[in-house]
Amino acid sequence: MIWPWVETGLAWYTAFILVFFFAINTYYLALTVAGFWRTIRVAREVRRPDQRRLLRSPLTPPISVLAPAFNEEANVVENVRSLLMLDYPLFEVILINDGSRDRTLGRLVDAFDLRRSARCFERVLPCKNIRGIYDSPIYPNLVVVDKDNGGKADALNAGLNLSLYPLFCAIDADSILESDALLRLVRPFVDAPGVTIAAGGVVRVANGCEIHGGRVHRVQLPRRALPLIQIVEYLRAFLFGRMGWSTGNSLLVISGAFGLFEKRAAVQAGGYATDSVGEDMELVVRMHRKRREMHQPYSIGFVPDPICWTEVPVTFRVLRRQRTRWQRGLIDTLIRHRAMIGRPRFGTVGMVSLPGFVMFEMLSPLVELSGYILMPVLWALGLLSLSGAFVFFVLALMYTVLVSALAVLLEDIAFRRYPRTWDLCRLLLGALMENFGFRQITVWWRVRAFWEYLRGDLSWGAMERRGVRAQ
Amino acid sequence: MAPVVALEPLRNSVLVLAGVVFLLALFLLLQRTWSAISTGRRNRREPALSRLVYGVVQKSPVDATAFRRLSRFDRRLVRSILLSLALDLRGDIGETIAELYRALGFARRDLKRLRSWRAAVRASAAADLGLIHMPESIPPLVQTLDDSDIRVRQAAVWAIGQVGTASALTGLVRLLGDPSLVVSHRVQEVLAERGREVADAILSYASGSSSRRGRLAAIELIGWLRITAASDLLLTSMGDLDPEIRVKSVKAAAAIGDPGFLEPFHSLLEDHRWEVRCQAAKGLSLFGSPSSVPRLTAVLRDRHWWVRFYAATALAEVGEAGEEALSMAFQDEDPSVQDMARYLLERGSAVPALP
Numbered sequence: 001m002i003w004p005w006v007e008t009g010l011a012w013y014t015a016f017i018l019v020f021f022f023a024i025n026t027y028y029l030a031l032t033v034a035g036f037w038r039t040i041r042v043a044r045e046v047r048r049p050d051q052r053r054l055l056r057s058p059l060t061p062p063i064s065v066l067a068p069a070f071n072e073e074a075n076v077v078e079n080v081r082s083l084l085m086l087d088y089p090l091f092e093v094i095l096i097n098d099g100s101r102d103r104t105l106g107r108l109v110d111a112f113d114l115r116r117s118a119r120c121f122e123r124v125l126p127c128k129n130i131r132g133i134y135d136s137p138i139y140p141n142l143v144v145v146d147k148d149n150g151g152k153a154d155a156l157n158a159g160l161n162l163s164l165y166p167l168f169c170a171i172d173a174d175s176i177l178e179s180d181a182l183l184r185l186v187r188p189f190v191d192a193p194g195v196t197i198a199a200g201g202v203v204r205v206a207n208g209c210e211i212h213g214g215r216v217h218r219v220q221l222p223r224r225a226l227p228l229i230q231i232v233e234y235l236r237a238f239l240f241g242r243m244g245w246s247t248g249n250s251l252l253v254i255s256g257a258f259g260l261f262e263k264r265a266a267v268q269a270g271g272y273a274t275d276s277v278g279e280d281m282e283l284v285v286r287m288h289r290k291r292r293e294m295h296q297p298y299s300i301g302f303v304p305d306p307i308c309w310t311e312v313p314v315t316f317r318v319l320r321r322q323r324t325r326w327q328r329g330l331i332d333t334l335i336r337h338r339a340m341i342g343r344p345r346f347g348t349v350g351m352v353s354l355p356g357f358v359m360f361e362m363l364s365p366l367v368e369l370s371g372y373i374l375m376p377v378l379w380a381l382g383l384l385s386l387s388g389a390f391v392f393f394v395l396a397l398m399y400t401v402l403v404s405a406l407a408v409l410l411e412d413i414a415f416r417r418y419p420r421t422w423d424l425c426r427l428l429l430g431a432l433m434e435n436f437g438f439r440q441i442t443v444w445w446r447v448r449a450f451w452e453y454l455r456g457d458l459s460w461g462a463m464e465r466r467g468v469r470a471q
Numbered sequence: 472m473a474p475v476v477a478l479e480p481l482r483n484s485v486l487v488l489a490g491v492v493f494l495l496a497l498f499l500l501l502q503r504t505w506s507a508i509s510t511g512r513r514n515r516r517e518p519a520l521s522r523l524v525y526g527v528v529q530k531s532p533v534d535a536t537a538f539r540r541l542s543r544f545d546r547r548l549v550r551s552i553l554l555s556l557a558l559d560l561r562g563d564i565g566e567t568i569a570e571l572y573r574a575l576g577f578a579r580r581d582l583k584r585l586r587s588w589r590a591a592v593r594a595s596a597a598a599d600l601g602l603i604h605m606p607e608s609i610p611p612l613v614q615t616l617d618d619s620d621i622r623v624r625q626a627a628v629w630a631i632g633q634v635g636t637a638s639a640l641t642g643l644v645r646l647l648g649d650p651s652l653v654v655s656h657r658v659q660e661v662l663a664e665r666g667r668e669v670a671d672a673i674l675s676y677a678s679g680s681s682s683r684r685g686r687l688a689a690i691e692l693i694g695w696l697r698i699t700a701a702s703d704l705l706l707t708s709m710g711d712l713d714p715e716i717r718v719k720s721v722k723a724a725a726a727i728g729d730p731g732f733l734e735p736f737h738s739l740l741e742d743h744r745w746e747v748r749c750q751a752a753k754g755l756s757l758f759g760s761p762s763s764v765p766r767l768t769a770v771l772r773d774r775h776w777w778v779r780f781y782a783a784t785a786l787a788e789v790g791e792a793g794e795e796a797l798s799m800a801f802q803d804e805d806p807s808v809q810d811m812a813r814y815l816l817e818r819g820s821a822v823p824a825l826p
Contacts, residue, residue, distance in 0.1 A: 044591060053629070053660060056660075056664070057660045057663070058659075058660070058663050058695050059656055059659060059660060117814075117817075117818075118810070118813045118814040118817050118818075119814055120780070120807070120810040120811045120813075120814045122776035122777070122780075190656065191652070191653045191656065192652055192653070193652075195652075388481075391481045391482055391485060392481060394485050395481055395484050395485045395488065398485060398488035398489055398492055399488055401492055402488060402491055402492050402495065405492060405495050405496065405499070406495060408499070409495060409498070409499045409502075412499065412502070412503070413502065416506075421500075421503055421507075424499065424503060428496065428499075
C-alpha cells in the first residue's frame with residue numbers, strides 16, 4: 001500500500017520521462033536530417049576546380065596553425081612533419097610545448113634543428129611564462145614555443161600571442177589533418193570575410209585506419225567494440241548534429257581538435273578561458289555572445305568535408321576521464337552563459353540552441369538515470385508490469401537505433417568513407433551495441449561529472465594514446 | 472492498483488519503429504547494392520572509354536563516329552572523362568577536347584541547361600562550359616552574369632575567367648561592386664589572373680564607381696596587378712576620408728613601388744588610424760630608403776604594437792642607417808622596443824605578415 005500522492009507523483013514523473021525520451025530522440029533525428037540536407041547542399045556547391053582556385057587566390061588568407069602539446073614525445077615529430085606538409089598557400093605552424101615532462105621539446109629540437117629565437121610578440125592575452133621560442137632554419141614557417149604548464153587553453157592563448165596571421169586553426173597535436181583540410185575549412189572565410197568568425201571541421205576516428213607518414217592511407221574500422229561504438233557516436237553527434245546546428249547560425253561547439261577562427265574576433269572575446277575544461281565550447285559561446293551584444297553581423301559555421309583524424313579512447317578508464325571532462329565543460333559553459341538562455345536578443349542561440357543544450361545535453365543524463373532507477377521501483381510497487389518495462393525498453397532502444405542507423409546511412413550517401421559492405425554492417429551493429437552497457441555507463445559518468453563540477457574539479461585527465469601511427 | 476504506463480500505444484510504437492528501422496536497413500543495403508553495381512559498371516567501362524577518348528582527341532579534326540552507338544550510361548561517362556581532362560589540359564589538345572564535347576552534343580545540352588528553372592542546374596552548366604573552354608558559350612555566359620542566383624553568377628564569372636575574351640572580361644569589372652560579396656570576390660580572383668587585359672576598365676571603375684565595395688576591390692586589384700598607370704589615382708585615394716580605402720590604396724601603392732609614393736607614405740605614418748600607419752610602415756620596408764629612417768625611428772614608439780613592429784622591420788630593410796637606428800633602439804627604455812630591435816637585428820630581414 002502506498003500513499004495516493006506518491007502514486008500520482010510517480011505516474012506524472014513516468015509520463016515526463018516518456019515525453020522526454022520521445023523529445024530527445026526527435027531532437028537528434030531532426031538535427032541529423034537537417035545536418036544531412038545542409039551537407040548535401042554544401043557538397044553540391046563545391047566543385048573540383050575550387051581547391052585549385054583557393055590555392056591560387058590572393059584572397060585566401062594566411063593561417064597560423066596552433067598545436068598545443070603535453071607529453072607527446074611519441075608522435076610529436078611525425079605530427080609536426082605532417083602539419084608542415086599541408087596544402088595551403090601561406091601558413092605557419094606554432095607548436096606550443098605546454099611544460100611537458102618528457103622529451104617533447106628535445107625531440108623537436110633534434111628533428112628540426114631548432115634554434116632559440118628572439119622573436120618578439122604582442123601579449124594580447126595573458127598566459128603562463130614563456131621559457132623560450134625556437135625557430136627552424138629548415139622550415140621557416142615552424143615556430144616552437146616552450147612554456148610553463150598551464151593547460152590547453154593557456155597554451156592556445158600563448159600560441160595566439162605569437163601568431164602572425166589573421167586566422168588561426170586550433171588543433172590537437174596528436175590529430176592528423178587531411179592534406180587539403182585547411183583549404184576546405186577556409187572556404188567560408190574567403191566567401192564572407194569579416195562575417196565568418198569561426199568554422200569547425202569534421203573530426204573522425206582514426207582507430208583502425210592504416211596510417212603512414214602522418215597521413216591516413218586506408219580508412220578501416222577498428223576491431224574493438226569500444227572505438228567502433230564511438231565512431232557511430234561521432235557520426236551522429238559531431239558530423240550531422242553540428243551540421244544541423246550550423247543551419248541557423250546556432251552552432252555552440254567547435255571541437256578543440258579542429259577549428260578555424262578569426263584571430264581578431266577570438267581576441268576581442270578574450271581568448272580561451274583558462275579556468276574552464278570546456279574551453280572550445282566556451283570560446284564559441286562567448287564569441288556568439290560578444291557579437292550579439294555588439295549587434296555585429298557574424299557567422300559561425302561548420303564545413304562537412306575537411307577532415308581531422310583523431311584517436312579515441314580504447315579503455316573505459318580513459319573514456320571515463322574524457323566523458324566526465326566533456327560534461328563538466330558543458331555544465332560550466334552553460335552556467336557561465338546562463339544569462340543568454342531564453343533571451344530573444346541572442347537570437348537562435350539564446351532561444352533554441354542553448355535551451356536545447358541545457359535540456360538534451362546537460363540534464364539528459366540525470367533524467368535517464370532517474371528512469372533506470374524508477375523502472376524497478378515502479379515494478380516493485382506494482383505500478384509497472386515486467387512486460388511494460390520490457391516494451392518501454394524496446395521502444396527506447398528502437399528509437400535510439402533508428403537515429404544512429406540514419407546517421408550511418410546518411411554518411412554512406414554523403415561521403416562513403418567506409419566503402420566495404422561488411423564495415424557498414426559493423427557500424428549498424430555498433431549502433432545497436434551502444435545501447436547495451438555503453439550508453440548506461442556513459443550516463444553514469446556524466447551524472448558523476450555534476451558532482452565533480454560542484455567540487456570544483458578542473459582537471460583534464462591524461463589521454464593515453466596507443467599511437468595510431470603505428471598501425 | 473492501475474499501471475502507470477498504458478501498454479497498448481507503446482507496443483504499437485515499438486512495432487512502428489521496428490518497421491522504420493527495418494526499412495532503413497533495407498534501403499541502406501539496396502542503396503549499397505545499386506551503387507556497387509554502377510561503380511562496377513563504371514570501372515569496367517571507364518578504361519575502354521578513356522582509351523577511346525584519348526585516341527580521338529590526339530587527332531584533329533575530331534572524328535566522333537566511334538561514339539555514335541554509346542548507351543546513355545556510357546555517354547555520361549564520356550562526358551565526365553572529357554570534363555576531367557579539360558581541367559588539366561590546355562592548348563591544342565584542350566581545343567580538341569572542346570571540339571569532341573561539341574560534336575557529341577554536350578555543349579548544346581549545357582547551353583540549354585543554362586536556361587533551366589533550377590539554379591543549381593544553371594550554375595553547374597555555367598561551370599562545365601567554363602571548364603570545357605568554348606568560345607561560343609561566352610554570350611550566354613555574359614547574360615548569366617545578371618542571374619538572380621548568387622551560385623549561378625559566381626559560376627558564370629569563373630567560366631568567363633576561363634574562356635572570356637577581353638570584352639567579356641570588361642563586362643566582369645562592373646561586378647566588382649556586386650551586392651554579393653562572394654560574387655565580387657570571384658570577380659577579383661578572375662581579374663587577378665587576367666585583369667592586365669582590362670587594366671583601363673579597372674582604372675576607370677576605381678575612379679568613377681559609386682560603390683564603396685567595388686572601389687575597394689578595384690584598388691586592391693590595381694595593387695595585385697601592379698598597374699603603374701594608377702599612381703595618380705592612388706595618390707588621391709590615399710587621402711580619402713574612408714580609412715579602408717586609404718589602407719587598400721597604401722597597400723596597392725606599396726606593391727607598385729613608385730618612388731613618388733615615398734613622401735605620402737611618410738605623411739601617412741601619422742595617420743590617425745593604426746591600420747593605415749601600419750601599412751605605410753610596411754610599404755616603406757619595400758622602398759628601403761635611408762630618408763625614411765628618422766620617421767620610422769619616431770614610429771618605434773607608436774602606441775600600436777603592429778605599427779612599431781612594421782616600423783622596426785622597415786628599419787631592418789634600410790641597410791646600415793636602419794641597423795644603426797635599431798642598435799639605438801636596443802638601448803631604449805621601453806622593453807618592447809628593445810625586444811623588437813633585438814629580434815630584427817638578429818633576424819636581419821622582414822617577417823611576412825599582415826595584421
